[in-house]
Amino acid sequence: MEQFVSADTLRERFSQAMSVMYQQEVPQYGTLLKLVAQVNQQVLAQDRALAERLTAADDLARLSVERHGAIRVGSAQELNTLRQLFAIMGMYPVGYYDLAPAGVPVHSTAFRPLEGDALRRNPFRLFTSLLRLELITEGALRQKAASILAARQIFTPRCLTLIAQHQRQGGLNEQQADEFVREALETFRWHRQTTVDRATYDALHQQHRLIADVVCFPGCHINHLTPRTLDIDRVQALMPQHGITPKAIIEGPPRRCVPILLRQTSFKALEEAVNFRDGSAGCHTARFGEIEQRGVALTPAGRERYDRLLAQAGGGADNQQHQQALAAAFSAFPDSEQALRQQRLAWFEYRLTEQGRRQGISPHADCETLIAQGLLAAEPQVYEDFLPVSAAGIFQSNLGAGARETFSAGAGRAEFEAALGAPVTDEMALYAARQAESLRRCGLSDR
Numbered sequence: 001m002e003q004f005v006s007a008d009t010l011r012e013r014f015s016q017a018m019s020v021m022y023q024q025e026v027p028q029y030g031t032l033l034k035l036v037a038q039v040n041q042q043v044l045a046q047d048r049a050l051a052e053r054l055t056a057a058d059d060l061a062r063l064s065v066e067r068h069g070a071i072r073v074g075s076a077q078e079l080n081t082l083r084q085l086f087a088i089m090g091m092y093p094v095g096y097y098d099l100a101p102a103g104v105p106v107h108s109t110a111f112r113p114l115e116g117d118a119l120r121r122n123p124f125r126l127f128t129s130l131l132r133l134e135l136i137t138e139g140a141l142r143q144k145a146a147s148i149l150a151a152r153q154i155f156t157p158r159c160l161t162l163i164a165q166h167q168r169q170g171g172l173n174e175q176q177a178d179e180f181v182r183e184a185l186e187t188f189r190w191h192r193q194t195t196v197d198r199a200t201y202d203a204l205h206q207q208h209r210l211i212a213d214v215v216c217f218p219g220c221h222i223n224h225l226t227p228r229t230l231d232i233d234r235v236q237a238l239m240p241q242h243g244i245t246p247k248a249i250i251e252g253p254p255r256r257c258v259p260i261l262l263r264q265t266s267f268k269a270l271e272e273a274v275n276f277r278d279g280s281a282g283c284h285t286a287r288f289g290e291i292e293q294r295g296v297a298l299t300p301a302g303r304e305r306y307d308r309l310l311a312q313a314g315g316g317a318d319n320q321q322h323q324q325a326l327a328a329a330f331s332a333f334p335d336s337e338q339a340l341r342q343q344r345l346a347w348f349e350y351r352l353t354e355q356g357r358r359q360g361i362s363p364h365a366d367c368e369t370l371i372a373q374g375l376l377a378a379e380p381q382v383y384e385d386f387l388p389v390s391a392a393g394i395f396q397s398n399l400g401a402g403a404r405e406t407f408s409a410g411a412g413r414a415e416f417e418a419a420l421g422a423p424v425t426d427e428m429a430l431y432a433a434r435q436a437e438s439l440r441r442c443g444l445s446d447r
């Protein structure tokens with residue numbers, strides 16, 4: 001029987017190829033990567049405990065690989081084919097994010113690995129947004145956008161053949177895998193040549209900048225990649241010295257002793273030269289670089305409290321004020337692993353310690369008591385998903401200072417899943433299952 005290349009290996013190769021391509025396309029992203037690596041080295045030199053934890057978790061080698069990227073597509077068919085393409089790399093749709101209420105005419109999911117082993121091997125995921133054409137108010141323009149999208153094919157013929165072949169034979173051999181990565185990459189490449197004339201671009205841009213970005217190009221260019229930083233505040237502060245203009249604020253929760261969820265910031269999208277079909281030249285602003293720092297995943301109760309405190313904190317004029325307002329609001333949020341466990345605000349993964357295995361434990365024992373006795377250990381589960389308010393903030397920072405119209409669109413999730421051709425996995429169910437499974441392995445009943 002033929003040897004197939006594993007999904008994890010394909011994802012690893014694909015994300016590497018994407019990174020190389022993006023650094024060539026957007027040199028400033030390469031500068032950001034260097035800055036992030038520098039700051040990571042400084043943090044590790046100053047924080048020996050962290051360095052040891054990362055080494056023990058076998059995380060050090062993967063510190064510099066990208067954690068996520070983002071793309072935007074225009075039609076159900078495109079989204080549906082992406083689902084099939086990403087499945088080959090072990091990336092499945094998790095979570096539903098409706099950004100319309102925040103003034104961004106898209107809804108989204110993240111294609112990502114589901115299992116702990118796959119995430120550890122390479123966590124690369126793609127935040128994928130589907131444009132909601134129905135939110136274009138002017139009928140003629142909506143029709144035009146739809147027909148432009150219907151006429152384009154964002155996948156190479158060979159890529160489609162390889163997807164079908166994978167589905168038939170259950171995998172790809174070494175040579176097909178190489179070809180698959182190369183062909184899949186083409187879908188996400190930048191094209192300086194638009195598929196429309198200047199007037200069409202302007203009309204769509206006028207409706208919403210994002211609409212022009214999705215509709216006017218032959219592919220769905222990768223619009224950013226995001227490495228992991230060990231100190232997001234420091235990188236944000238250092239960006240200007242490196243000729244990089246950061247967005248005004250760091251999105252997400254404030255800095256904490258026990259980091260929660262996801263903090264992210266980006267640099268402003270660059271103006272890039274494009275050519276229109278009528279031969280005229282112009283520019284387009286869509287592509288940027290981002291960094292992220294992840295913390296523990298929150299339970300529904302924890303998440304509800306996070307959302308409430310975030311709304312309460314409001315926004316500050318600049319990042320410093322914003323972070324102060326957040327810190328004040330989040331003083332009401334417990335900041336120790338023990339409190340997060342006891343109040344069931346965050347998800348953990350449990351394992352018996354050496355002593356616990358030797359001694360054995362009663363299935364109904366209390367977790368905190370066992371931890372205090374040194375029989376049980378709890379590891380925070382990293383948040384692997386996204387935050388709609390933060391995502392909207394990242395989008396908005398690249399959409400210019402135009403008016404923020406909000407859209408309201410009902411039945412979003414059902415429509416999205418119909419376009420996708422599959423349900424999205426509920427992220428909470430994944431964290432809950434992982435915690436329950438870990439308790440079961442310890443011989444403890446779920447609580």
Ligand code: OOG
Nearest residue numbers: 070127386390391394395
């Ligand atoms: C996606 C913006 C959201 C994130 O990390 O939350 C995002 C986009 O601009 O297409 O990437």
Ligand code: NI
Nearest residue numbers: 069070226290
């Ligand atoms: Ni992002």
